[in-house]
Amino acid sequence: MTSGDELLKVLATLANPHRLRVLAALSGERDYVSRLARELGISRPLLQVHLRKLEAAGLVTGRAEVSEDGKAMKFYEVNPFRIELTPQAIEAAVRTLTVPGEEKGDR
Amino acid sequence: MTSGDELLKVLATLANPHRLRVLAALSGERDYVSRLARELGISRPLLQVHLRKLEAAGLVTGRAEVSEDGKAMKFYEVNPFRIELTPQAIEAAVRTLTVPGEEKGDR
DNA sequence: GGCATGTGCTAACTTTTCTTTGCATGTGCC
DNA sequence: GGCACATGCAAAGAAAAGTTAGCACATGCC
Numbered sequence: 001m002t003s004g005d006e007l008l009k010v011l012a013t014l015a016n017p018h019r020l021r022v023l024a025a026l027s028g029e030r031d032y033v034s035r036l037a038r039e040l041g042i043s044r045p046l047l048q049v050h051l052r053k054l055e056a057a058g059l060v061t062g063r064a065e066v067s068e069d070g071k072a073m074k075f076y077e078v079n080p081f082r083i084e085l086t087p088q089a090i091e092a093a094v095r096t097l098t099v100p101g102e103e104k105g106d107r
Numbered sequence: 108m109t110s111g112d113e114l115l116k117v118l119a120t121l122a123n124p125h126r127l128r129v130l131a132a133l134s135g136e137r138d139y140v141s142r143l144a145r146e147l148g149i150s151r152p153l154l155q156v157h158l159r160k161l162e163a164a165g166l167v168t169g170r171a172e173v174s175e176d177g178k179a180m181k182f183y184e185v186n187p188f189r190i191e192l193t194p195q196a197i198e199a200a201v202r203t204l205t206v207p208g209e210e211k212g213d214r
Numbered sequence: 215g216g217c218a219t220g221t222g223c224t225a226a227c228t229t230t231t232c233t234t235t236g237c238a239t240g241t242g243c244c
Numbered sequence: 245g246g247c248a249c250a251t252g253c254a255a256a257g258a259a260a261a262g263t264t265a266g267c268a269c270a271t272g273c274c
Contacts, residue, residue: 011118048253081193087185179271
């Protein structure tokens with residue numbers, strides 16, 4: 001199920017200090033964007049970009065909720081995952097890597 | 108022993124299709140630069156750049172040798188590794204992440 | 215010598231990624 | 245209304261990474 005392209009995407013997503021910190025912060029408990037940005041000491045727009053990438057890679061999930069006092073808030077939480085990186089695992093993943101020229105379609 | 112910075116470096120190194128292919132190719136048996144470039148269908152300078160990054164991350168090792176017919180050749184082989192990626196592992200790694208401002212020195 | 219093979223380097227261009235700035239929306243409360 | 249808090253988006257600039265092109269060197273063989 002985990003194709004080489006997906007692995008590549010996850011690796012590219014994890015290869016960033018901000019995103020690792022976001023994952024670490026959310027690892028304990030879920031949080032909403034503004035608060036998380038304050039805790040990490042980064043701007044909200046920047047955090048949003050990274051959260052979007054993390055979500056696109058399937059590492060976190062965002063849920064829009066409305067707080068008691070009516071504020072629209074977006075909570076993010078970590079999706080459990082476990083990826084084992086070994087030369088053999090990579091060898092297997094590479095076999096399902098998409099080549100620039102040939103798309104997933106036929107021909 | 109594996110600091111967050113090292114993990115980050117390895118992740119950044121692995122997050123590239125060429126480098127994954129190089130690892131996969133070397134996973135079976137070691138090879139020298141020119142031949143590897145032909146097999147992967149990429150230019151030699153490009154391969155060298157990627158090999159250097161892989162070596163800098165500690166994933167492969169290069170050895171200069173002289174073939175029977177006197178040609179100077181550089182063989183690369185994969186260094187065995189096993190990295191487990193989970194939210195908990197990342198949380199632990201982040202604790203040893205270097206912050207831009209504060210270097211490994213004190214103050 | 216000329217050609218095929220191997221190595222190395224790096225300047226320069228292209229592409230991608232990261233980050234900031236700025237503006238839009240909405241709610242509750244004094 | 246005005247302020248504090250929440251969300252969203254996107255243009256534009258800055259920084260990093262990837263890639264190519266071109267040069268250098270050496271050896272063996274016809």
